[in-house]
Amino acid sequence: MESKAIQRLQFPAMVYSDKGGRTVPSGSLNMSCGFMEHKKLRVFVSVPSVKIQQRKLPLKIACSYNKVPASTLKSESFKTPLSEELILKSKSKEVEPYLSGRCIYLVGMMGSGKTTVGKILSQVLCYSFFDSDTLIEEEVDGTSVADIFKHYGETFFRDKETEVLRKLSMTHRHVISTGGGAVVRPINWKYMHKGVSIWLDVPVEALAQRITAVGTNSRPLLHSEVGDAYTKTFMRLSSLFEERSQAYANANAKVSLENIAAKLGQKDVSDLTPTAIAIEALEQILGFLKSEDGYC
Numbered sequence: 001m002e003s004k005a006i007q008r009l010q011f012p013a014m015v016y017s018d019k020g021g022r023t024v025p026s027g028s029l030n031m032s033c034g035f036m037e038h039k040k041l042r043v044f045v046s047v048p049s050v051k052i053q054q055r056k057l058p059l060k061i062a063c064s065y066n067k068v069p070a071s072t073l074k075s076e077s078f079k080t081p082l083s084e085e086l087i088l089k090s091k092s093k094e095v096e097p098y099l100s101g102r103c104i105y106l107v108g109m110m111g112s113g114k115t116t117v118g119k120i121l122s123q124v125l126c127y128s129f130f131d132s133d134t135l136i137e138e139e140v141d142g143t144s145v146a147d148i149f150k151h152y153g154e155t156f157f158r159d160k161e162t163e164v165l166r167k168l169s170m171t172h173r174h175v176i177s178t179g180g181g182a183v184v185r186p187i188n189w190k191y192m193h194k195g196v197s198i199w200l201d202v203p204v205e206a207l208a209q210r211i212t213a214v215g216t217n218s219r220p221l222l223h224s225e226v227g228d229a230y231t232k233t234f235m236r237l238s239s240l241f242e243e244r245s246q247a248y249a250n251a252n253a254k255v256s257l258e259n260i261a262a263k264l265g266q267k268d269v270s271d272l273t274p275t276a277i278a279i280e281a282l283e284q285i286l287g288f289l290k291s292e293d294g295y296c
């Protein structure tokens with residue numbers, strides 16, 4: 001509740017009208033654009049013991065927390081290896097000058113981890129975090145997404161979503177977790193392309209497992225199927241994904257959990273930590289920004 005109030009107060013105050021100047025490093029930096037680079041970095045990381053590597057870390061990044069809304073500071077604690085924390089910090093330092101304050105939009109299916117990964121990215125980049133669904137709820141006097149769908153219908157919700165994205169497109173230094181269906185309207189892409197957009201591509205089986213674990217009450221588009229909880233969630237997600245996969249591909253870059261698992265030699269995408277996914281997101285953002293500037 002408190003964090004929602006803070007978001008409401010800060011949102012209008014963070015609307016800027018013009019873009020900050022870009023300061024892209026010059027010179028002959030020879031940096032890899034691939035995820036395997038992280039493994040090389042591990043050589044230089046001193047990790048005292050396996051026990052320490054596996055302890056729960058609260059993801060404390062050296063930046064001014066005073067500037068960050070409280071909503072970003074209560075992210076769930078997943079078990080994160082210390083080495084991943086260090087790689088994350090190092091990668092964020094590399095990405096920051098290329099970003100020049102541009103917002104990051106995370107797109108992807110419901111349950112793909114946009115909020116979880118988005119909060120990590122916002123902390124490490126010293127950006128503020130916003131969830132577009134939460135901003136819509138605020139616009140409708142704190143009405144939940146499920147109730148907005150129920151009482152006003154999906155078109156009303158989508159109009160609010162477009163309005164929220166329009167306002168966000170005039171801001172800087174935000175990581176934004178967008179609603180799962182925000183990609184469908186072309187006008188929304190006009191706004192999201194003011195920043196850098198990343199598609200979190202998670203296999204539907206993994207999405208269905210995650211969502212079944214937490215329930216579908218807050219996700220109105222998953223209420224219609226019949227059957228056991230996993231199967232009906234899986235069926236509905238599969239058809240939504242089929243309808244939307246092309247729209248997600250409008251994003252500037254894609255983070256594929258299957259690719260990360262393959263690179264790290266892991267069999268199951270469910271074993272990937274949100275931090276490992278955030279590292280890959282930074283890697284992909286860097287690749288996109290460098291290609292935009294003709295670096296690689």
Ligand SMILES: Nc1ncnc2c1ncn2[C@@H]1O[C@H](COP(=O)(O)OP(=O)(O)OP(=O)(O)O)[C@@H](O)[C@H]1O
Pocket residue numbers: 076108109110111112113114115116117177178179180210211214219270272273274277
């Ligand atoms: N890498 C991960 N491994 C395991 N569980 C995860 C991972 N990332 C997120 N989750 C879990 O999956 C669920 C959905 O995550 P999250 O809320 O971040 O997704 P989202 O894309 O923001 O969803 P929505 O669009 O529906 O709001 C949460 O319960 C979260 O804890």
Ligand SMILES: O=C(O)C1=C[C@@H](O)[C@@H](O)[C@H](O)C1
Pocket residue numbers: 109110133145178179180181182218219220221
């Ligand atoms: O996938 C979707 O269309 C949605 C996803 C949620 O984030 C909410 O934006 C809403 O429930 C619709």
